[in-house]
Amino acid sequence: MTPEETFSKYVEDSYTTFQTVKEWKQASGRPAVGYFPVYFPSELAHAMGFLPVGLLGASGKIPLDRATAHTQSFVCSISRSVFQLVLQGNLDAMEAIVFSNICDVARNLSGITQRNVQRTRIEYLHLPINNTSQTAVPYLRSEYERLANTLFEVGGVRLDTEKLRESVELYNRKRALEAELGMLRGSRPWALSYSSYYSTLRAGTLMPIESYLPLLERFVEEAKQVEGKAMDKIRVVVLGTFCEQPPLGILKAMEDAGCYIVQDEGLVGERWLGRIPLPQGKDPLTALAEGYVSNPNVLTVRYHPGLDKQQRILEKAREQKAEGVVFLTPKFCEPALYDYVIGKSALDKEKIPYLHIEYEESASSFEHARTMVETFAESILFD
Amino acid sequence: MITAGLDIGTRNSRAILLEDGTKILAKARSPTGYDMTKVAQELLASALASAGLTRADIDYVAVTGFGRYRYEERDLSVTEITAAARGAKFLFPRTTCVLDVGAGNARASKVDEKGKIVKFRSTEKCAAGGGGFLEKIAFYSQVGLESLGPLALTSKNPVAISTVCSVLAESEVINLITQEVPLEDILMGANQSVVGRVYLTLKQVGINPEVTLTGGLVENPAFVKAFETKLGSKLNSSPDLYYAAALGAAYLGHRRLLKRKGVGA
Amino acid sequence: MAEAASSAPLSFDNFDKAKRMQGELTKRYFQRLLTAKEQGRKVGYAFVMANPIELFNVFDIVPLYPEITSLNISYRGGAPPLISLSEEMGYSTDACGYVKMGVASVTEGTSTSIGVLPKPDVLLLTFSGCQIYIHWWEQLHYQTGAEVLVVDVPYVRERDGKVPSHDVKYVASQLEESIPQLERVSGKKFREEEFRETMRLSAEAWDLWRKCIEMGKLTPCPMDAYFEAIYYMAPITIARGTQECVDFYRFLLDELNARAEHGVGPTKKEEYRLVYEGVPNYPFFKNFWGLFREHNARGVAATYPKVAGMIDTDSFRINPDRPFESLAEYMIHAYCNWNMPMRTDLIEKYVRDYRADGVVIHSIKSCRSFSMGQGDIREHLAKDLDIPTLLIESDHVDPRYYSEAQTRNRVDAFFETLALRKGGGGN
């Protein structure tokens, strides 16, 4: 199997069955922890023997009848779809599921999930939003200790500082490679289709890191070799896909309709930390907490005083020589909808063209999106 | 040089034959139904017949509308937003804002001197922002779509239909009907409610005169009036605007053809 | 239990003065707010849920609660122009109506049905119970340039309501850290004594308010713990920590006691006792109340009035001797900061303690914080506990989401099932 085939196998499997997780557990005798986006300290779980598994929904592969009984229809698709998976027992392979404070929907979802599952332990992590407080880093460190304690209760292994240090390094390596791939998309988008780039990232939320890294390395090397030829397409930055993931079909439709997605927020939580410096003698748990609290990057679901989101969006567009910005936001996702207004007013001022489209993770038709994107491309390309 | 423009819409389809990018030779229209390939072929045939031409006389076919991929023999496909803007500019050269209202949603765009789109927005799907809502109302109230506009114009006291969701708005209309509110007042209220949504979209691209309305709703006088009232100014109007997207496609086709010939020569 | 069988026809109006008093108190508050800038006072924006208003009091910063201004504007029918203004700015119909109204209200040149609202000098972001708060304040920051003061409040995540000690410490220390910032904004020095005094008054008002709420346990219930409590809960939010607030609740408690003594209440008689969950519908408030009143149903307990503070549980007590910690506990225990199983348990407890016949859940599209998961609350109540439960949908400020015909249909049917349960015939 080529790396690409392996990646898609994992992604396909993660929509409903999680067979790969079950097999890993059987082979290793170790537990798995599912996590809801946007950010999760996978290093921590990894160091304690867990397989961290990103939960991103069923991508429309199952009817949401049970979830519909418990939630209203103005709730985003990823939440309803993850909940349906829980109720159907598809997530029974996870010993624990962790949520965090990204939005009210996910927060309440953690509670109703807790009320509806027996075997799985539900944990909720509070990631601080106050990066100016002296207490934020120690606070997050305590939260991580609490999480470690839960994982210990579930998995029976205690957190070991040395192991954590090794895990952080592994994940540093993963993030560095993924960043390299992202840069490739920015410089030569024709050499690597967005969908295969995306599948690669997504597989990274599912595979054991030990088997993922070598494949990723190979994939990056091969991608660098591809020649390819630039087509007459516009370069766009895509924002809004930080939590619920757009169906692959919509991303393909966008590229077909005349775009190169040169930068995006897909699975941003996975890449967000960048490199965590671990000088000798530094406590890795504190380093992990610092990495989050003092991260200067924008994350829609977090507010950090003193960080100028508008400026960041403009910088991003300029760095990438983008001809336009596409706000691709999940239907009913409030954080995305609010960020859209903040982003658009900055782009309006700078006269950078932008487009807003909504999607649902479960959608199976993309005609509206295609028409919008085509028009957008036409408006930039035609004269 | 003759170019054809086909617009295969969600509800209705149109065809235009354009000579040298300037003269409209023929027009044809019909409901889309479910067989889009068939409707495209039939429309083209009927336009050709009325112009006394044959398929071989056409140098280039440009297709637009949501069914644009269903016509295999196309030379070019463009979206209805781009096409409608060009069509509007063709008919009213001083157009700066184009509002194209289809059955499913409405698209507002701002265009530059050449008719190129500078900015565009579509109505949120989650809203009674298209002509389809009016079709449903025409059905429940048992007046034909053609008479909905004229009847609504006789209203003295339009009722406000406030709900934003089309599903609820339909219930609201049914409820008003049960309360025996005069029909013309309900119909005008329904038109105003669509105008309200559409206006918001136009506002998002920035309203600048002249504003040109394109698509099926040009045939609904109540919508036009309600819209002009909201706008506080006149809309450009002409029966040809019904064909704006097909026309715009034909025009863009002509330009492409010129370019191609220029390169070839 | 004894129905009001007294001979003298007592008018309910004689026992309905507290609402007027609340009206006057609110008017004075708006007066103070709208003239704050002229009088050289600073205006601080704050949220209803979990605000440490006692700190503002010390610095003489006048609080503006966009949630309260918005609900007042909606109640008077003034929401649509503000909502459409913000939709023109690019807000989706799916965004929270409070946010949209709040953003429109500070947009240059906007006048609302309660006047031109003063711009913020400081935005107090006490992030508790609603994640949308952070997006809202962020937008206001970009719009007005006002500085944001963050007090991050962790969610109550254990099912039994236990809060890790690092949470309380985290919140309390942020409150302390905010003092220099507030001194800078207001130009006033922090005075410990004054802080303790306002905390003392706050504690007193909380205690009286709790007693008022618990009057709902009586049969018949002397008040409507949902529709009337919405008026009664205003002072505890806008005037906490003042004598005026204490006086109001003392008066209210007396009035409720008098109602109980004379057997009068907000409906002719008490046929049904209901527990309410969810934010009410402000644009159609009276009409909405009427749907229940005409069936002689009284709200005996409700969760919504607890957004001001969970005083009827023992989760917090304001304590002048532990000012920062007790404020922190108050802030952590905001209703929407409780996890869903706890919220479900609380409603279940209300049904038991207040001997209710059923539960009405009013689910609003705007507020996922309240609404997401209400379907699951319904599941538990109706299926596991066999408590008649009605779930209806609309919005708290956006009149476009209310359909009277649909709502009436559901409410009427609900009372038909309640009547069957009570052994009566049909409607």
Next chain:
Amino acid sequence: MQALRTYFAGIDAGSTYTKGALVDDRGALVETTVDMTGINIVTATKKAYAQLLEKAGVSEGQVAYVIGTGYGRYRITFGNTQVTEISCHAKGAHALFPGTRTVLDMGGQDTKAIRVNDRGEVVDFCMNDKCAAGTGRFIEGSARVLGLSLKQVGTLSMNSSNPVKVSSTCAVFAETETQEQLAWGNKLEDVLYGIHVSIATRSIGLLRRVGIDPEITFTGGVSQNPGMIRCLEEQLGQKLNTSPLTNFCGALGAALFAREKYENTTGTGRSAA
């Protein structure tokens, strides 16, 4: 008292159709009637009532009590009182199929799931929230857009071998989506069946809210659509009770309530209008 029999009538003034049912003093169904509601609901209900009496050969004087139900229930000028269609459908379904524990009523304007006890009384009910509105009207709308009749839609959809997925929750979006599916070259019958599947899924979500206890009785106008019956049965994995009479459950329930009401109040001086 004359020897003439006494009757009880129920009129269900729905958004699309007005239905009437007449029962005799033992509660047996005597006659039914149905007609488009149209724009004048008062006229429609009067007409339905007159038709009902005429078909049954019963005079107005013989009808002791009339109950109105449905959206237009407050507009029924000749009735004695109103009951919501939720209670009526439950009662009607229980009368037709005494083993009924769950009722699914799909009408023109909304869908209801109702749990009933062994006496046909409502224990719990849920109605669609607007964003999940999957109703008969939607099928009708799609039919109209495609230039098909309701009958054609039902039958055509039964030919589908490979239903396409229509995933939008909202009926408005779903309508656009079905057309897009056609634009991408999917077969008409597959798209039509896709619409049915999508509405069935939403209704089952609603049923799950009240709990699915067999027997399930499917009532309302859509219960006459064979495509929908097939979809629901396939997805639920169990049989549904339906019959030509399930279209009249609301009216029948109202008539039965009329009989009960009358019996409870005889002697108290209330009489028919």
